[in-house]
Amino acid sequence: MKIDELYALLRRRGFLWPTAEIYGGAQGLYDYGPLGRALKRRLEEAWSAWFVGRSWDYYRIEPTEIVPEAVVRASGHLENFTDPEVTCATCHGAFRAETVLEKVRPDGIDGLTPPQIEEIVRSSHVRCPNCGASTLSVPEPFHLMFDLPFGVRGGERAYLLPETAQSSYLAFARMREVGRKALPLGIAVVGRAYRNEIAPRQVLFRMRAFTQAELQIFFDPAEPPGAPGASASETIPVLRADRRARGEGSTERLSAAELVASGLPAFYVDHLVHYYQFLRDVLGYPAERLRFLEKSERERAFYNRLQFDAELHLESLAGAKEIGAVHYRGDYDLTRHGAASGRDLSVVRADGQRVVPHVLELTFGIDRNLWALADALLGVEGDRTVWRLPPYLAPIAVGVFPLIAKEHRPFAQHLAEELRSAGIPTEYDEASSIGRRYARMDEVGTPYCVTVDAGTVGDGPERGTVTLRARDSKAQERVPAAEVAARISAALRPPWPPSR
RNA sequence: GCGGGCAUAGUGUAGUCUGGUUAUCACAUAGGCUUGCCAAGCCUAUAACCCGGGUUCAAAUCCCGGUGCCCGCACCA
Incomplete structure (x- = not known):
C-alpha cells in the first residue's frame, strides 16, 4: 500500500495518530491508540524474548530518559551530534560544510568551531556548489538533542537521550555487581530516545520521540560471545561494502560459514544470523525483502568497527529502509565514560590482566518495525484487506x-x-x-x-x-x-x- | 532547513479560476428493519471548508501570515 493509504487505515482503526491532532499535529510526534499500543507491546516482548531470552547473562533494565550534561559530553553527542552546515545567501541552498570544503581541507573539519569554519570559507573564497555565488556563511549549529533546564536554579543542563544505548553503558558498573558473573554481560533497554530532527517525515520512520530496543553485549575481546555452530549453514541476504564500492548493488545470499571465511568475526556472524532469524521467523518478514547492508568505513560512525544495517524493502516508502542494525562498537563507549567519570570500567581477567570490555550492539527500531509489519504483511487481496x-x-x-x-x-x-x-x-x-x-x-x-x-x-x-x-x-x-x-x-x- | 505542490465530514471527493440559497456525492461509522457465515439491501442519524488576520454588503472561494502533509535537495554521529 502507499504511505497515505496505510497511514489512513492505521489512523482509522486507532493504531496511531499525530500528537496534538486537534491543533494540526506536531511534526515528528505520534501517539499510539489501543491497537497500536497492543501491537507495540507485543513487538517489544517478542524482541525481548528472542534477544534477551537467549542467555542467562542478559538482563533488561528500565532507565530514565533524562541525563545530565556530563553523559552526553562523554558520549560525544554534545560535540558530534550536530553537523556544521553552510548556507548560501543567494540561492538559500544548504550544504554540509565538510563537503563544500573538501578541496580546501582534505582532512575534514572535525573539531573546528563554526567561527573557524566560517573563516576558512571566507579566506578560501569557496563558491556555492549550487549557484556559484560566493555568499556562503556558516549558521549556528543545529542541535539534534533536546536540552532542558535542570535543578532548582536551572543553571545545570540536562538532555533527553538521543539514543538508549547510553543508559546501558551507564549501568555497566552497577550491573557487574548485580549480575555477579564473568563476562559476557548483556544489558537491554526498550525505551524512548529523542532527537530534534531537522525534517521528520514518513510517519514512524523519522520521529522526534521514538522507541528503540537495544541489547548491548559487553565482552572480553579475547572471548567473544558465540559462534555460528548449528546455524553455520544458514544463509542470510547481505550486501557487502566492497561490492557496493564496485557499484554492484545486488544482494547475495551467503552462509554463515562463508561470511566467517571472508574474514568477519565468528561471533559477529553468529549475531547476524540470529538477528536474521528473528526478522524472518518471529516477525514474519518475507525473506526476499530483507537484507543486511554493510556500511563502509566512510559511512559508519568512527567508533564502529563493523556495521550491518538490517533493511526491509517497504512498498509504502518505495525502497529498502533501515529497521535495525548490528554494531561492533569496540571499547569506545566504556573508555569514554571511564575517563570522563573517573570510574575504572575495565574488568579483571582470571590471569589478573585488566581489559576494557568491547561492545556488540544489537539495535532495533520498535516504531519503524511496527510500520514495517503493516507495510510487509497488510494488504488488499481481492475484495478484502x-x-x-x-x-x-x-x-x-x-x-x-x-x-x-x-x-x-x-x-x-x-x-x-x-x-x-x-x-x-x-x-x-x-x-x-x-x-x-x-x-x-x-x-x-x-x-x-x-x-x-x-x-x-x-x-x-x-x-x-x-x-x-x-x-x-x-x-x-x-x-x-x-x-x-x-x-x-x-x-x-x-x-x-x-x-x- | 531550502525549493515546489497541496490542505473541504473517518476516507476519497464536487464546488475555488469567475466571491452570493441549507457546501455535492460515494464509502465508512451509529441506530432501526430485514437477511442469517464472509464488506448485501432499505430507512434514519452523526459528521467537514487546517488555524489566525485582512479585503468585501457577502469569503470554502481573493490577499497576507502561521501550521501540517507530499515530492525533490540537504540532513539522519
Missing part, C-alpha cells in the same frame, strides 16, 4: 460474534468473557453483518474469529460447538466452545529463541 500478522503479535487474538445478535448474544458474550478471563485479547462484536465483522477483524490482523450460531444453542448434535474461523485461509472449523481457549492459547505462543 488482510493483515497477516503472526498470531502472537496480533493486538486482538480472537473476535467473538453472535450470528444473530438477538438470539445468540448471551452465549457469545459469555464465551467472550471466558476467553478474556483466560488472558486472551478478545473483541466482542455484534454490529452489522457477519461478513463485515470478519472484514473488520481481518484488517487489524486478528488471527481467529469465533461465531455462535443456531447449532450452538440448539438441541442438535452441534450443541455447545462454535465455528472457529482462521484469518489467513478463511476456513471454518466446528469446535466445542470449551476448547476454544486452549486452541487459541496454543497459537499465541511465540517461537522460542535458540539458546546459545
